[in-house]
Amino acid sequence: MLTNADIGELLWAAGRDEPGHRGRALERASRAARFWPEEAHQLVDGGRSLTELRAVGPWVAAKIHGWLDDPPPVPEPEETRSGFLTYAEVRRTLNADPRWEADPCGDLQVHTTFSDGSQPLPDMVEEARSRGRSYVAITDHSQTLTIANGMTSDELADEGEVIDAIDRRFEEDGDPFRVLRSIEVDVFADGTLDMDDASLAGLDLVLGAFHSKLRSTADETERYVAALRQPRLHILAHPKARMYGRRVGLVADWRRVFAEAARLGKALELDATVWRQDLNVEMAGLARAEGVRWFSIGSDAHSASELEFLSFGMATAALARIPRERILNYRPIEFVRSWAQAMPATLHDRS
Ligand SMILES: [Zn+2]
Structure with missing residues (x-):
């Protein structure tokens, strides 16, 4: 059939x-x-x-x-179109275990007009809240990603003030919804991060992602290891950096990359955007098998309607048999904050 x-x-x-x-x-x-x-x-x-x-x-x-x-x-x-779930598969998977959608769940990657999102931050927060998310991490891009209107450290600080004001209002209203101050910081090819340390230290959560030299066909294992060893990076976002119909993403010794993430206690993202699905089911299953302890799901929404993409990440996790306890989104927001804070802030603590 x-x-x-x-x-x-x-x-x-x-x-x-x-x-x-x-x-x-x-x-x-x-x-x-x-x-x-x-x-x-x-x-x-x-x-x-x-x-x-x-x-x-x-x-x-x-x-x-x-x-x-x-x-x-x-x-x-062709390879650029292989290993993607259709929404019919997503629905079949999630309908078979409704807890994936019924359990409280945050969204850990969302963009706004502070970088390349199409809607202002307060709107995206409200849209996520009205879709029943329990919290949201606002993760706009950093400055080197000029095509995505990346933020300087000053703009990141301004964004933090907007978020703090929103959270204060939720608190006054007795609404448990909260917004995490976060970023999708660009990770350079040598593994270093596109934002000063003090700015990153002030955030609740740091996602890092590769956006350059993505058509390399060389083995990029060292690039991944260097990124994961960045003390400020908590979550490696859309790890393979593939894009449906356009590129297959980077090549690496995934067992070594995943073993390093496991050793350091870092999280790997299941980017839920339909055209990314990164990690996909096969790689997420491999990461689980290699002992990666933590995963996060991000809709990577750049507009309100794209917040719906989160279900692709849920289905990926379900099919890769990753238990919800290992997915940060299903943990309370206080847990996510303290999980990130507990990560050693220097390299030497763990290596
Ligand atoms: Zn990205």
């Missing part, structure tokens, strides 16, 4: 062979297939119309019907 992932590949291949607006419609449907909440074959079995699905008009629906009736061989997806 063809899955939505299969149908997405068939649509993509068909789109490549079709010129003009029909090709674009197929390509659009191929991307939309990743968000369809149910398998197309289930809709058909239930006597419903495929045009219920996003980006499926009558002409595309007829094509999909043809494939479901007489399945053609599905092309093997």
